[in-house]
Amino acid sequence: MVELTSLSPGPPRPSRLTPRRRPPPPTPHVHTSSRRRGRILGAATATPGADDYHSTIRSLNSRGRHVPRKSLGQNYTLNSKVNEELVAAAGVEEGDVVLEIGPGTGSLTSALLQAGATVFAVEKDKHMATLVKDRFGSTEQLKVIEEDITKFHIRSHFLPFMKEKYGATKKLAKVASNLPFNVSTEVVKLLLPMGDVFSVVVLMLQDETAVRLADASIQSPEYRSINVFVDFYSEPEYKFRVDRENFFPRPKVDGAVISFKLKNAEEYPPVSSPKSFFSMVNSAFMGKRKMLRKSLQHICSSSEIEAALDNIGLPVTARPSDLILDDFVRLHNHLAKV
Structure with missing residues (x-):
């Protein structure tokens, strides 16, 4: 058995991608971002405990499930230090209500409960849902729902639970989860527009995905x-990398924890309709190598698109990968007037 090594052993690696910013001249205006790659934790060998390799195997065997289901992307955390750092990254405090997606054997759930949170856990695998319920008993600090998060209506089921715990206060809940890597994009799209429910979303994702979401230039x-x-709905921050040796079964890639500080509606960029805005953005990137005057022809004529690009200070030959969020907002608002 491999040694449970650090969250990120060895010297810190340099950021592979720069923050989203416009390159230097001749581009007419520059987007400067204060976003930087988060810290990379130093070596910390895990000691056997509640969530080490052997206890994870015992938990699975107690349900006749020695092998996690690959179809569900099940990779369980072996190092309790990882869970503690994830909880810290989410800023979980006594009295917080936390949504956890895919609790698995309950290792992160345990860390959340120890921090004083009340946990609403959504688990697709009925065996693991039962395991978590049995592990923590009938505590009022935990509610486990057997459901697929991608089909789960959060507002219908989670909001009543949150109001029951928070009462008349307007405090927002938090999300802290070790996600199956195969549903990460779906979950991000589901949660980020919910700034009226959650203040922060902290997720364990595949390292490459976390880097791309936080730092792609x-x-x-x-x-x-x-x-x-x-960028429209949140302020992302890459927190730290987690070596693949810290999971069972060991995946072929490293994990990473990323934090999304959610914006409220008043902080969203000024677009007349988010639906039409993202329809335009998605259309633009469907022809990523095409110039916008070609890929957006179903919205306006090429000449109208060129005029809009020129009006906002961008070359008429611009492609979608040349535009930052503010550029897309201004382009959308100009085209909406045509």
């Missing part, structure tokens, strides 16, 4: 429509 292959979506 414009004019790079990694820059996509999801980056515009993320």
